[in-house]
Amino acid sequence: MSGTFSNVVVSIIIVNYRSWHHLEGCLQALTVIESKQISPEIIVVDNYSADGNLTIFSDRFPRVQFIKNTGNNGFANGCNVGAKKSKGVYLLFLNPDTVANGTVIKKFIAFAKKYKNAGVVSCHQKNPNGHYEKTVRVFPNLFTLFGLTRAIYRKVYKSKIKNQYLGEQVVCPDWVSGSVIFMSRSWYTQVKGWNEAYWMYYEDVDLCKRVQEANGDIVLLKDVEMIHNHGGASRLNIKTAAITKTEVLISKHVYISNRFRGLHNFLSQLLVIVNNLIFKTVLASFGIIFFFIPKLRLNLYIYLKLMTYYMHAVIRKTWLSKRSIKYMKQLNA
Known part of the structure; x- marks a missing residue:
């Protein structure tokens, strides 16, 4: 200090x-x-x-x-x-x-x-x-x-x-x-x-x-x-909104990883993944059909970012967001 x-x-x-x-x-x-x-x-x-x-x-x-x-x-x-x-x-x-x-x-x-x-x-x-x-x-x-x-x-x-x-x-x-x-x-x-x-x-x-x-x-x-003025700092446009809304989902995984242990951790991570895959896939489908509607197009962007995150989590064996400073420090260690 x-x-x-x-x-x-x-x-x-x-x-x-x-x-x-x-x-x-x-x-x-x-x-x-x-x-x-x-x-x-x-x-x-x-x-x-x-x-x-x-x-x-x-x-x-x-x-x-x-x-x-x-x-x-x-x-x-x-x-x-x-x-x-x-x-x-x-x-x-x-x-x-x-x-x-x-x-x-x-x-x-x-x-x-x-x-x-x-x-x-x-x-x-x-x-x-x-x-x-x-x-x-x-x-x-x-x-x-x-x-x-x-x-x-x-x-x-x-x-x-x-x-x-x-x-x-x-x-x-x-x-x-x-x-x-x-x-x-x-x-x-x-x-x-x-x-x-x-x-x-x-x-x-x-x-x-x-x-x-x-x-x-x-x-x-x-x-x-x-x-x-809730959301004024994070919802500047549709692309920014897609990032921040995806980070909510990612941070839930990070919290579970940090705070839950054993079977509680495993079941919670699994339930969150299944929940996200089901609901985000449905919403993304509407985003494809009604791509011209910004709010529905947003769901498609979120889905794509989320799938990228899950693939990255498997490859890197970490729940951390690629944007987090802790992830960057681990990467450079």
Whole structure:
């Protein structure tokens, strides 16, 4: 870690890849935050957008520290790069399509100071239309890997889940979205940061799981909220959407590989493969027939990328995405 941390209360770390329009709004909100309690260090890790905007934004926002990453190495890697350069006692990881304010950050800090066991703290997120994102999130297991089985699981364990979310101001879900993650540096260090086996998606689930295994709490503050233009950072066009949606499927395999053992691992991987092959083949067929419809054409692109991934997994004997920094390190080892 660089520097001494005593003079900086909180470091805000944002990972960006060509999300300049959203990043502009995010930074405009953050750079006006100035008080005796907090004067946040703001760090933007640009995952090699290579479109000329990094220099423009560096000039427009002189208070912000911009870091040019070595490549589009994924969200987890970008977060770790930013954390390594940061000086804050606390770390706030934000998506570029979020809008925060000083009140939110003060409440995060106050809660973390009072409850040292809070390993990860987040808040309600709502889109610009005022609709809140879901807060009921359970860790993946053999019974919660798919939408239908997850619905059955929630029915069977309805009372348990209800009790978990009874708090008026604070609830403790299994995990929270990586778009807003607040944690102390000590907790970040204890769990060894973000897992770079993931290129995109499931890295937040993995982080929360490791915090929980270290006897930390995952906390969502219900009386605090932040605007999140969900998907603005990853769904730029149909080709980008195909990549990100495929990475969701890939990261599920990576999570199973990292977190499940023995028969649980084998059955889960098998079920995910069978599920993907059946449903993605059907959807891809519609994509071929109705290629002129962008949403259906997207399914064809996802199918092709997924089949390429499975062939690669067999040949390379790894579930890692070829985009992940961990895969690249293994390849160059």
